[in-house]
Amino acid sequence: MISFVNDYQEGCIPEILEKLQKYNYCANPGYGVDCICENAKKLIKQTVNAPDADVHFITGGTLTNKIVINAFLKSYEGVICVDTAHIATHETGAIEHGGRKVLTVKNHNGKILPSQIESIVNEHIGGLSREHTVKPGMVYISQSTELGTLYCLNELKEISAVCKKHGLLFFIDGARMLTSLFAKDNDCTLANMNALCDVMYIGGTKAGALLGEALIINNSLLKKDFRYILKQNGALMAKGFLMGIQFEGLFENDNYQKYCKSAIEKADKIRMALKNKGIKLEIDSCDTQTFAIFTKEQYQELQAHFDFGGATFKEGLAYARICTSWATTEDSVNALVTAIERL
Amino acid sequence: MISFVNDYQEGCIPEILEKLQKYNYCANPGYGVDCICENAKKLIKQTVNAPDADVHFITGGTLTNKIVINAFLKSYEGVICVDTAHIATHETGAIEHGGRKVLTVKNHNGKILPSQIESIVNEHIGGLSREHTVKPGMVYISQSTELGTLYCLNELKEISAVCKKHGLLFFIDGARMLTSLFAKDNDCTLANMNALCDVMYIGGTKAGALLGEALIINNSLLKKDFRYILKQNGALMAKGFLMGIQFEGLFENDNYQKYCKSAIEKADKIRMALKNKGIKLEIDSCDTQTFAIFTKEQYQELQAHFDFGGATFKEGLAYARICTSWATTEDSVNALVTAIERL
C-alpha cells in the first residue's frame, strides 16, 4: 500500500536528521533564545529580505493562526477570509475560542477578491449599524490556498493595497508556501510576498520539517512583547532549539528547494497522468494537492494499492485528494501513474 | 416629528411606573432574591405553564445570548442559526468574544428550515474532518425573527424534533416574543413555545419594560449554579428587584396583553395603508416592524414629519423600517396613515 494521504506523513529531510544528531548533546539556553534559533532566524530574514522583521517559531499552524489573530486584533475586530479558509473550516473554532469573529466571503477557486474585501468593509463600517457589528481588522489568506490554487503576485498586490486603504492587517498563512513556490502557476518569491503583508508564516511541517511554522512579523507595531504572548499561549517550547534545528535545516544552503521542487514535480506528474486518462479534476490545483474525480470503480481499483485517506462519494463519483510530499519517491509516483493509465 | 424608529424608544407601561413608586422605599435583599422577583418568576412560570423551570432576569438581549451560549455549549461546540440572526449580525461578535462559533445558514424569510439543521450537522459530524471542525451543539432562533416573520407552531415542533434527534439544545430568543403573540400569523402560545425548547427568553424591553429579559431554563441539566454564571458575567444586578418590578408589571393581570396587542394593531394599520397605496414591502413581516420600499421622493416627503431612523438607498429606492411600540398613539399612526395616503 502506497500512501498519498497528505504532505505531513513522513518525518524530516535528512539534513534536519543530521542536525538533530550533531546538536544532541550541546547545552542550549531554553525557550528559543539559543544560537541555533538565532541562525535559523537570520537565514529566514535573509531569504525573505526583511532584516528588520521579527521571526518566531511556533509548533503548528492552528496555534499560529489562533495566536496571531487573537494578539493582533482588538476584541471587537474581525478577520476577513474565504469560506474555504483553514481558520473558517478546519480549526475546530480555534479563532472563536480565542475570542475573534471570522467574517467569511465566498471563495473564487479558494481565493478572495479585493472587491469582496471592499464590500465587507463597507457593510460593516458604513451603514446604520455602527458599533453593533464587528469592525473588520484583518485579511487572512492562505498561499497556496486550501484548494491548492495560488495567488499571483498581482493579486497579492491588490489585496495588500485594499488592506492599506482600509487600515486592515494583511496576514498570509504559508503552511504550504515553500512547496508552492515551485508550482507552475507561481510568480512570487518569498521576499515579494513578505514585502506585501504585515505578518506571514512559512510552514515547516509540510516542507520537510518535523514540526514548526516560522512566523515573520513585519509591522513594527505588532512586535512588542510577542514572547509574552507565545508563553501565555503555551507556544514557547522549553527545547526551543528543536525548532531552530528544523528551520536551519530547511534554509541552510536553501536545502528546502530540492525537496519542495520534488514534491511539486511528483504532483504535476500525477495531474498529467489523470489528464491524459481523461479523469476530471475537481479543482485546477497546482500545489502538492490534486483533487481527482474518479468513478466509483476507478477509485476501488486504485484503493487496493494506494491510500488517499478516503474519499467523498456523490452521485456515483468518488472525490479524492492525492497528496505528494518532499518524501514521495519516484517509484511511488510511477506506480500510481501506471495504475492510472491502466484504469 | 413623530418617531417610528424602534420599539424601545419610550419608557415603560404605566403599571410598571406605579410599581416603581409603590416599592421605592421597601428594603429588598440584593441580587434578585427578593419577593418581587419571586412573584414575577411565579407569574411567568404560570403563564408558560412550566412550574419546574428556572427563571432569571438579565438586563438585555445581547448579554443574555452571550451568557446562554457560552454557558450551555462546550468550548468546541457551535451554535446554528440563520445568517440574519441577531447573534450573527448585530452583537459585535459577542458570541465569539465569549468563545463560541456561530454556524450560519441562509435564511428563508428570516427562518431556518429543519433540513438545514440536518445538513449542517451532517457536514460537521460526518465526513472526514472529525475533530477538525466544531460540533454543532445548539440551534438558536428568534421569535419573531429579525425580519419580522414568525415561526408557526408546526415549524417549531419540527425544529425541536431535529434538535432532539441530534442532541442539540434548542434556544429561542424572544426579544419580540410578547408583541408577536398578537400578530396575525401567530398560532403559538408562550406555553407551547416554551414546551418545545431547552431555554428561551421573553423580552421585556420591547414589550413595555424599562429593561430586562426573562430567561426560562427548562432543561434541568442547565440549571445548576446559574447564578454563579450570572455574577461572573456582570449580570447579577445589586438592585435585582428593579427587574422583578418590570416583569411583575408586565405579567400581573396579563398587563402585557393590551399593550402588545396595541403595538401590533398599529403596525398592521400601517401595513394596510402601504398596501392600499401600492407601496411594496421588502419583507412580508407581521410583528411591530414593517419594511417598506419607498421611492426616494416618497421617503423625503415622509421624512419631513416622521422619523424612521434612516434608510438604505439602492437604485433610487429607500428601504426603511417603520416600527411601532406599546406606546405608539392612535394619533401618531393616523398621522402616518394619512401621510402615506397623500404620497
Place this chain on the structure above:
Amino acid sequence: MISFVNDYQEGCIPEILEKLQKYNYCANPGYGVDCICENAKKLIKQTVNAPDADVHFITGGTLTNKIVINAFLKSYEGVICVDTAHIATHETGAIEHGGRKVLTVKNHNGKILPSQIESIVNEHIGGLSREHTVKPGMVYISQSTELGTLYCLNELKEISAVCKKHGLLFFIDGARMLTSLFAKDNDCTLANMNALCDVMYIGGTKAGALLGEALIINNSLLKKDFRYILKQNGALMAKGFLMGIQFEGLFENDNYQKYCKSAIEKADKIRMALKNKGIKLEIDSCDTQTFAIFTKEQYQELQAHFDFGGATFKEGLAYARICTSWATTEDSVNALVTAIERL
C-alpha cells in the same frame, strides 16, 4: 424589622422617580445616544472638571470592572490590587473569565501602599523570569475601600506617581465614591481624584440610583471604539436613556449631595452609639459601612428587630456589617441607636 443589610436595598431618590415619569413617553434614540444621556454626561464632566473625558454608563460594577480590565490591558498584562479588592474576592472570577490575571498584595486597612506596587512591579519585570510572568499593567483601587476606609488625597497622588513611573494605568472603582465624599476622613473631591487616574467610575446604584455606574475615561489612548466594546460585552442598553435619567437625577442641582450626606451622617451616628457603648469595631471605617463586633447575646437581641444580613461567628463573637443608605430614615437610626444603648 428594620433593615441595615446594604446600601442598595431601596429604589431611587425621588428626583429620579420624577424624571422617569416626566420622560416616560418621550421618543429617545436607542443605545444611549439620547439627549438625556448627553446632559447627564455633561453634568458629570462639569462636576469632575474634565471637559475632554469620555463618559459611559454601565449597568453595574462587576460588568464595569470586567470590561475596563479586559479592554485596557493586553492579554499578558495583570492588574495589581489588594487581597480584599472586590475584583479579587467578590466577582466570581469575572476578571479571570475575561482573561486577565489579578495580582494581589496584602491590604493595609483595605488600602494598597505605593511601595507594594513598586515591589510587585520589580518582581515581575526584573528578575530572571522575563516573559514567564505577566507584566503588571494597571493598579485598581476602590474609593472608599471594601473595608469602608478612605485613601486621602496624598495617598492617591503617590499611587498615581508610582503608576506613571512604571507605565501602569490607574483605575479607581468608585462604587461608594459619592457617599464617601461626605465621610469625616475624606479630603478629596471628585475632580481631584479624577485628575489623578486614567479611568474611574462613580457608582450610581449605592448613591440612590436604580442602577448604573458612570465610567469616566481620561486617558485619550483608551477612548477609541469604546462603544463597540460595550456592545460586545452586552453593556449597551437598548433603553440607554434609563441610565441617563439616573445620572441626570443625581447630578442635576447636585441632588446627590443631600442624600449621600444623609447616608454618612446616619452611619456616623451608629458608630458613635457603638463607641459610647464600648462595642468594638472590626475596622475603623468611615463610609456607609460599619463593621461591629457584638457578643453573641448582643447580636441576638438586636436581631429581633434589626436585619444586618447575617453575621460571621468566631470565638463567641458576632462580626456584623451595619449599612446605611440614602433612604435610611431618622426613625430607623434612632431606633437602632436606642437599641444599642440598651444592650
Place this chain on the structure above:
Amino acid sequence: MISFVNDYQEGCIPEILEKLQKYNYCANPGYGVDCICENAKKLIKQTVNAPDADVHFITGGTLTNKIVINAFLKSYEGVICVDTAHIATHETGAIEHGGRKVLTVKNHNGKILPSQIESIVNEHIGGLSREHTVKPGMVYISQSTELGTLYCLNELKEISAVCKKHGLLFFIDGARMLTSLFAKDNDCTLANMNALCDVMYIGGTKAGALLGEALIINNSLLKKDFRYILKQNGALMAKGFLMGIQFEGLFENDNYQKYCKSAIEKADKIRMALKNKGIKLEIDSCDTQTFAIFTKEQYQELQAHFDFGGATFKEGLAYARICTSWATTEDSVNALVTAIERL
C-alpha cells in the same frame, strides 16, 4: 563553560534519536492516530497500570496545564494550588487567559497541606458570599514540586481523599515526575500516583525527550471529545507521530529509568559536595534541582567555569539553581564537585 542551567538544555536520549531515523520514511496517518502513538500509549498505560485511561500527547507543560484547567473546570470554578505553583507564577497568566481563576495558598516546602484545601473550600462554599466567589473545582500539584521537593505517597492519599470529599478534581503536573521517581525521598510509583488522581501528566521534555507531555485521563467523565479540545487549542500536531516516538523511546524497555536515575545521582552528588563544604541550601530539594546559597565570592569563582543561568543576589549572598539532566556527564559533575571542594 559547563552548563547546569536546566534539565531541558540537551536534545534527547539516543533511543529516541534512533527511532527518528528508523521511522523517518514511514507514512503515518496525521494528528496522532498512528501506530507509534498507539504503542507509546499502550506502554504508558501498562506502566501506570491504567488500562482504561485515555492518553494524549501535548507539546509542552504550559499548554497542557492551560488546556486541562480550561476544559475540565466550569467557567466559575477555580483551581487550588500553592503560591509557588508553576501555573501561579511562571505561565504568564495562561490559566487566567484561558478564563479560570487560580486560588493560591502558602506553600510548605513547595507543597500544599490537605488542611489548606479544606480551608479554602470552606471559605468559598460556606459563608455569606455564595455565588459572589468562584467555586473551588480542582486541586493542582506538581510532583516533584517547583522547589524540588516531593510529596510522599501518604500525603498524596490525603490530598486525594480531601478532593473526593469535596468533589474536587485532582490534577498532578508531572513535568519532573520521571526523574523524581529516583529521588532519595520518593516512595511513589507512577502507578500509585496515577491511581489517586483524575488526571496527571508525565513530562517527556525534562526526562530526555525532545518535546512532549503524556496526559493521562483517568476520570471517565473527562474523556469525551478531548481531541476536539486539543485541536481547538492548537495542540493536535500534524506529525503527531513525532510525540509517539518520544514516548515510545522513553517507555520501551523502561529506557527512561537509566537516564532519569543518572540525572538524580548527579544532583545528589552535587548536594553532597555542597553539604560537605558547608554551603547552605535554600531548600532541601531532592530532584534534579539544587538551590544553593553561595557567598558572592564563591559564586563568582564558580561562574568562571560553570553556568547556572544566573543568580539572585540578596544581602551579599547569591541564590543559584544548579540543575542536572539525563545528559549530564560524569566528567561535568566531577568538575563541579572538585570546584566546590576548592572554594
